[in-house]
Amino acid sequence: MRHLVSMLLQNEAGELARVAGLFAARGYNIESLTVAATPDVDVSRLTLVVFGDEAVIDQIVKQSAKLVDVIEIGELTAREHVERELLVVRFDAPEAAADTCLARFGARLLHRSGTQSVMEYTGNAAEVDDFLDALRQRGEIVDHARSGIAAIERPQIPAGATAQALL
Amino acid sequence: MNAQVDSVGDIRRTPSTHPLAGQSMTGADIVVQVLADEGLDVLFGYSGGAILPVYDAVFRYNADHAADDGSEPLPLIVPANEQGACFMAAGYARASGRVGAALVTSGPGATNAVTPVRDCMADSIPLVVICGQVPTKSIGTDAFQEAPISTIMGSCAKHVFLVTDASTLEATLRTAFHIARSGRPGPVVVDIPKDVQNAPLIFDGSRELPVRGYRTRLRAVESATIADTECARFIALLNRSRRPLIYAGGGIVAAGAADALRDFAHTFGIPVVTTLMGIGGFDTTDPLALNMLGMHGAAYANYAMDDCDLVLALGARFDDRVVGVPDKFAPKARAIAQIDIDPAEIGKVKAVDWHHVGSLDTSLIRLTAYGKRHGFRPDYSAWREHVTALKATHPMNFRRDGEAIQPCAVIEAINRITDGRAIISTGVGQHQMWAAQYFDFREPRHWLTSGSMGTMGFGLPAAIGAQFARRDRVVIDIDGDASIRMNIGELETVTTYGLPVKVVVLNNSGDGMVRQWQKLFFKGRFSASDKSLHKKDFVKAAQADGFEWAQRLDDPARIDATIADFLAFDGPAFLEVVIDPDAGVYPMVGPGATYAEMITGEWIASRHAPATPAEAEPTGMF
Numbered sequence: 001m002r003h004l005v006s007m008l009l010q011n012e013a014g015e016l017a018r019v020a021g022l023f024a025a026r027g028y029n030i031e032s033l034t035v036a037a038t039p040d041v042d043v044s045r046l047t048l049v050v051f052g053d054e055a056v057i058d059q060i061v062k063q064s065a066k067l068v069d070v071i072e073i074g075e076l077t078a079r080e081h082v083e084r085e086l087l088v089v090r091f092d093a094p095e096a097a098a099d100t101c102l103a104r105f106g107a108r109l110l111h112r113s114g115t116q117s118v119m120e121y122t123g124n125a126a127e128v129d130d131f132l133d134a135l136r137q138r139g140e141i142v143d144h145a146r147s148g149i150a151a152i153e154r155p156q157i158p159a160g161a162t163a164q165a166l167l
Numbered sequence: 168m169n170a171q172v173d174s175v176g177d178i179r180r181t182p183s184t185h186p187l188a189g190q191s192m193t194g195a196d197i198v199v200q201v202l203a204d205e206g207l208d209v210l211f212g213y214s215g216g217a218i219l220p221v222y223d224a225v226f227r228y229n230a231d232h233a234a235d236d237g238s239e240p241l242p243l244i245v246p247a248n249e250q251g252a253c254f255m256a257a258g259y260a261r262a263s264g265r266v267g268a269a270l271v272t273s274g275p276g277a278t279n280a281v282t283p284v285r286d287c288m289a290d291s292i293p294l295v296v297i298c299g300q301v302p303t304k305s306i307g308t309d310a311f312q313e314a315p316i317s318t319i320m321g322s323c324a325k326h327v328f329l330v331t332d333a334s335t336l337e338a339t340l341r342t343a344f345h346i347a348r349s350g351r352p353g354p355v356v357v358d359i360p361k362d363v364q365n366a367p368l369i370f371d372g373s374r375e376l377p378v379r380g381y382r383t384r385l386r387a388v389e390s391a392t393i394a395d396t397e398c399a400r401f402i403a404l405l406n407r408s409r410r411p412l413i414y415a416g417g418g419i420v421a422a423g424a425a426d427a428l429r430d431f432a433h434t435f436g437i438p439v440v441t442t443l444m445g446i447g448g449f450d451t452t453d454p455l456a457l458n459m460l461g462m463h464g465a466a467y468a469n470y471a472m473d474d475c476d477l478v479l480a481l482g483a484r485f486d487d488r489v490v491g492v493p494d495k496f497a498p499k500a501r502a503i504a505q506i507d508i509d510p511a512e513i514g515k516v517k518a519v520d521w522h523h524v525g526s527l528d529t530s531l532i533r534l535t536a537y538g539k540r541h542g543f544r545p546d547y548s549a550w551r552e553h554v555t556a557l558k559a560t561h562p563m564n565f566r567r568d569g570e571a572i573q574p575c576a577v578i579e580a581i582n583r584i585t586d587g588r589a590i591i592s593t594g595v596g597q598h599q600m601w602a603a604q605y606f607d608f609r610e611p612r613h614w615l616t617s618g619s620m621g622t623m624g625f626g627l628p629a630a631i632g633a634q635f636a637r638r639d640r641v642v643i644d645i646d647g648d649a650s651i652r653m654n655i656g657e658l659e660t661v662t663t664y665g666l667p668v669k670v671v672v673l674n675n676s677g678d679g680m681v682r683q684w685q686k687l688f689f690k691g692r693f694s695a696s697d698k699s700l701h702k703k704d705f706v707k708a709a710q711a712d713g714f715e716w717a718q719r720l721d722d723p724a725r726i727d728a729t730i731a732d733f734l735a736f737d738g739p740a741f742l743e744v745v746i747d748p749d750a751g752v753y754p755m756v757g758p759g760a761t762y763a764e765m766i767t768g769e770w771i772a773s774r775h776a777p778a779t780p781a782e783a784e785p786t787g788m789f
Binding site for chain 2: 062068
């Protein structure tokens with residue numbers, strides 16, 4: 001089962017290596033790992049997508065919580081959350097084919113030169129997969145880079161209130 | 168580089184009241200001042216280029232603060248190698264309950280500390296290891312005696328600090344001690360580059376690092392009290408139970424909860440089994456004591472666990488040496504309750520029906536008081552009679568005849584004199600198990616053994632550290648011929664410092680525990696475990712290292728007299744005992760076996776049909 005773990009980490013040299021090492025040493029299967037600064041200059045947010053059963057993930061979260069530099073850690077999988085991933089891709093195809101994909105998926109064109117378009121797309125992991133598939137059907141993907149998952153909790157909808165759709 | 172008055176992230180912004188606040192000191196001076204402030208009265212370490220400034224600071228500190236009789240406030244004990252130094256600091260910590268400190272140099276000095284650091288992590292022992300490091304500008308250049316300690320120790324220690332900003336040195340070191348001793352104790356490594364040691368700084372006296380995640384979690388755990396509703400649920404579990412059993416581990420010792428445990432057990436009349444690390448947490452001479460359980464536990468302890476209907480796990484983690492096959496462990500237990508300071512241990516191996524994350528000491532006091540206040544007076548007398556009968560029917564025993572000396576006879580002879588009041592350290596293997604089985608312990612912190620890591624070579628340096636911690640106690644290293652060789656260089660450290668440590672080597676010419684397994688599971692193929700062609704004369708070796716009392720015992724008729732003379736000697740003494748090489752550790756619960764399949768051997772009565780051990784599968788548990 002796929003699990004999404006998010007943690008706030010003290011910005012110390014070697015701390016990312018320590019967290020990654022904790023996972024690697026126990027042979028956990030990490031699909032994606034992103035880390036970036038937060039508004040607090042001392043603190044980074046680390047987001048992990050890892051595969052395993054409930055008991056295994058529970059242990060990972062508990063073991064990670066013991067690390068001195070971990071400020072907060074939580075499993076977002078079961079909670080209301082938003083996942084986004086950024087993709088940059090260099091796509092070789094006639095302009096019309098590229099423009100169709102851009103329009104259909106709401107991707108951005110960053111640069112064009114001849115038949116090569118550099119595009120940017122954001123969506124959840126499945127949507128990024130779909131976008132790449134659509135490109136493959138219409139041309140050649142020369143190169144691409146995915147950023148990995150960034151995720152935050154969505155505000156809980158209080159009981160009795162109506163949900164507001166977000167664009 | 169001068170220290171900033173208000174470094175980023177430091178806590179304690181109120182002015183320090185330390186008498187030396189505001190004084191100019193180098194980084195090295197600050198290191199020594201913090202060590203002194205933390206209440207250390209001994210340091211262990213081996214010098215080298217990268218740690219010279221700190222060693223010089225220790226020398227000057229001792230010279231400036233010498234007592235009237237000339238004694239040093241911070242003696243720096245030098246071993247044969249750094250592994251010895253850190254095991255000495257660990258022995259000091261285990262025997263005293265305080266943080267042990269070791270000072271080593273960079274590169275090979277620091278990497279020699281890896282084994283003891285991992286050992287302390289595995290057994291939850293508070294240790295601070297200060298490593299010298301190459302200057303900050305040289306880090307990562309494969310400089311002379313450089314090793315990437317923050318990476319290496321990162322997965323071994325509770326925490327590692329690499330101090331690249333000299334202004335954070337003082338706060339970092341003080342925080343290292345805090346982390347080592349708080350929550351679930353553990354080793355902290357502080358890697359200090361040489362230029363940081365030489366940096367001119369201003370001493371503050373109280374600054375620490377925020378480490379807010381850790382402090383938040385620690386505060387929650389330390390202030391956690393058991394709610395009334397949870398106390399009630401716990402008492403209800405006890406009330407429904409007819410055969411409750413306390414399963415006490417190393418957490419009792421770490422928490423200083425021996426008194427609280429005795430009170431709890433006596434108040435409700437519940438018998439107690441302990442793990443290897445829990446030995447000493449409950450007085451072995453107490454009528455409720457059932458001694459050690461598990462792979463080499465007493466038969467009656469294992470049967471009690473098989474028969475109980477409620478397991479109270481107190482500071483114990485259901486380790487594989489105790490549990491074997493989790494599904495088959497405590498088969499008749501209808502409920503398990505667990506108290507631990509580490510939330511990651513709750514329910515890790517067996518699902519629990521009641522748990523509390525918090526201090527064992529305050530938790531047990533609270534539960535005892537709650538039960539008393541609500542008039543809870545259970546009657547477990549039938550169960551107590553049952554376990555007393557188990558003790559009488561399946562007592563520990565061994566071969567009492569024959570021409571060779573039986574190792575357990577030696578332990579019994581020592582125990583008759585020391586009566587549960589000596590500090591015992593061990594190596595790892597058969598001798599370790601015999602010591603665990605046959606010694607009495609009336610108090611905690613008298614049993615020092617490498618439990619989780621099982622590091623051979625632990626016994627001698629640990630005994631040295633323990634003797635520094637407890638000058639008032641007899642300290643005995645019960646060692647094996649193979650185990651003691653691993654750190655045999657430390658024999659000279661004993662005599663150099665005039666420590667009255669008593670060293671016993673139970674010599675069976677080989678790796679006894681390995682041979683026992685090879686006999687049982689590998690049809691007696693003694694691959695690399697037989698050392699009967701050994702050239703070493705242990706007595707000569709001890710004499711060469713300055714032991715004035717050094718003897719070999721090989722006559723069973725002389726056991727009592729020799730041991731009495733050995734223990735009575737006023738100074739370091741060495742006794743090699745030639746023991747029966749075929750002596751085995753019994754009982755034994757083989758890998759993957761249940762307690763019902765326990766092999767009790769020829770001299771301990773079993774209540775089941777004798778089990779035939781199968782040849783181990785290559786991928787089986789060991």
